[in-house]
Amino acid sequence: MSDAINQVAAPLPRAQLPKKSGMFALGALLIAGGAIAFVGFGGLGKNLIYYWGPAQLLEAGAKARGATIRLGGLVADNSVKYEAGATELDFAVTDGEKTVPVHTKGVPPQMFREGIGVVVEGTVNEAGKFEGSRLMVSHGNEYRAPKRGEKLGEEQIKQIINDAKDEQK
């Protein structure tokens, strides 16, 4: 274990270089680190994912366009348009009051049905429609499906979004 130590060249005499070089190197490191952190921080704002319910999404209006949004709520009654065997899925996400129509490509998960809590990750496109890229069904152990017609509070939407996180990991 000590083999590397044994073969070390004799330590170089101190003060071959002025002591300032150490400070200089440290300063260079800090500047470089700061620059990279700045670049990183700049990228942070563009890559945020917002957790919203239907009401917040509608409120944001045109401002929401292009941003990545995780939309949580319930699948609205009589809104699901899906043919067995197809990979195009249309439905609406509701909080009992406000409703947002959603379009996704892909196969819905086993538990997907009307009235269940879902989270759709996606963006609002030019036409103002929510284009989902990932669909997750909310299935926490503690989750209690709300009664039909009941309005979801902010806390409940948060719960739906939290419970859906396991699935997408």
Place this chain on the structure above:
Amino acid sequence: MISTLGKALILASVVAATAGAFGGIAAGRSGSASARRWTWRLAYLFAFLMLAANALMEYALIAKDFSISYAAQVGSRGVPGWVAAVSLWSSLDGSILFWGAILGLFIALVAWFNRDNPAPSLPYAIGTMMAVGVFFAFLIAGPADPFKPVFPAPPDGPGPNPLLQNHLLMVIHPPMLYAGYVGMVAPFGLAVGGLLAGSLGRDLLKPLRTWLLVTWGFLTVGIVLGGWWAYEVLGWGGYWAWDPVENASLLPWLTATAALHSLLLVERRGILKGWTLTLILATFLLTILGTFMTRSGVFNSVHSFSQSDIGPTFLTFLAMALLFSIGLLSARIGVMKADADLHGGSSRESAFLVNNLLLVTLTLTVLLGTVFPLVVEAVRGTRISVGEPYFNRMAVPLGVALTFLMGIGPALPWGTAGLRELGRAAISGIPGALVFAAVGLVNGSRNAWLLVALAAGGFAVQVTLQQALAPAFARWRAGGENPFKALASQLSQGSRRMGSYVIHLGVLIILVAVAASSTLRQSSEKTLRQGESGTVGPYQFTFLGTSAVDEVNRRVEMVRFALSKDGVVFAEANPKMNHYFAMREPVGTPEVYSLPSGDIYLSVMSVDQESGVVGLRAFWNPMVSWIWGGAGIAVLGAMLALWPSRRRSAALAAEAKSAAAPAIAAGEAAP
């Protein structure tokens, strides 16, 4: 009865840890031999009490004694024995208890292996570790007490989270990761000891390096197994998603890796002492931050079992440890004088320095992206998360730079390199770089980042192999020894250098595999009727039908597929849908069919019994199994580096025997 006994054991461990912490500090200050002896005894006692408490909980779990709160919380009459045994770490309170056992083991082992080590910093080190032990023992005694009595005892419990029952990897991933987290207490204690005693001699550097490397090995295995588990169980086709929980484990790994490298400069050159100790202290703080983030429920994921009240306790401990570290460093770092100045711009020392800079930058980037959502939620009350593109944008260039550095660094000489040496180092790995990039091009890679990563990887692999095999090569040339025998005897001697190159090789394999799998991955989402087929990557899959098997705790629905290439069937793959009786909703288990070139990954989304249609997600994930293999190689390398060196005695024997000995020594000493 069990409840009382468990509580007694934990309370005794609080007392032992507290006494040990004071004893260690006293022994460090006074140099008293009897105080030191008592500190060591208390360290062994603490470990014994923690292990006994864990054994007691295991007994309650296996005997399904639901009068103990934790057993009632995670146990179920319907689960097999092995699930009951491993559910010790399937939920919060049990995992903290288990944590205590690992902590005790680490402290006792450090104490045992250094019982004769005369370094004045050691009593301080053991005392510091015991102080951390006080915190964990307190946590188990109070906020996360798993031994609460339940009266009346429920007839049956809910059983552990089905996701945790789904795969054998869940048996080994948590213990490995815990060891990788908790073990960082050893380097932390030793570093604090060095700062308190004001010395960083060889008798402290050796255990520091040993325990940092041991824990690094566990952390590496834990992280990779976590990714593997996610890949095999969660069904979304990947192994890493920059999830807060994953980031929490990566952060201390990055700083520990940086510390392992700068520690070498401390040993060889006597420089960067304060910086290295800072990295080690930061590593420990990051493990505590990681534990807080994964265990307190601030992030919701499969890891934060349930909301709990350990959050504030952890945050308090984190704040105390942070203040202590900053205070200690600012007061004592001046004591750590460098024995030399850092030299010239293009030596191997500089490569180590750049390595540290890159790793720390990566750490800060990941930390920022991980903690930012917490800050936003605390300040503005809105929930956000940071998307993968942020992390990738930073990690890809930094990762490629680190890969290249793993090639150019070992090719540079120590001390000062002239232009000629620099040039030689810069071209030394070019053939390897060209070969790797060419292989990538032939296999259809047109992604610029992938080609650059492959070239850097090829460069580094070639230099690593050259450096690792140089001693055996010299031996073969000089002594005319059979090349395999030369390599075998080199390996049998256990070499730190050889070990570190093997680690590099493993890490390089992982980096190349990650680059390939993340850029060349293909996926398709489909619904299929019986007999219908789909294509993913170069392979086809055909839906054959479903069949169901009833097990003790679940009904398993197998969805059978035939895998084929160009119309020739070569295997069957059966992704599953598990219906747990204790759960409302089914949990899928994907099937991964591994080939050297990549994995065919089938994950069932839905099975419609009426129409006979299955919804399927299929992925072609190139080179993924190389990641697991690379981790295995890295761990072998760590073991090799830790293996006690027989080199000196071997060299003496060889000297007596043959004139070739000087050549061997020269070969091995030429880094």
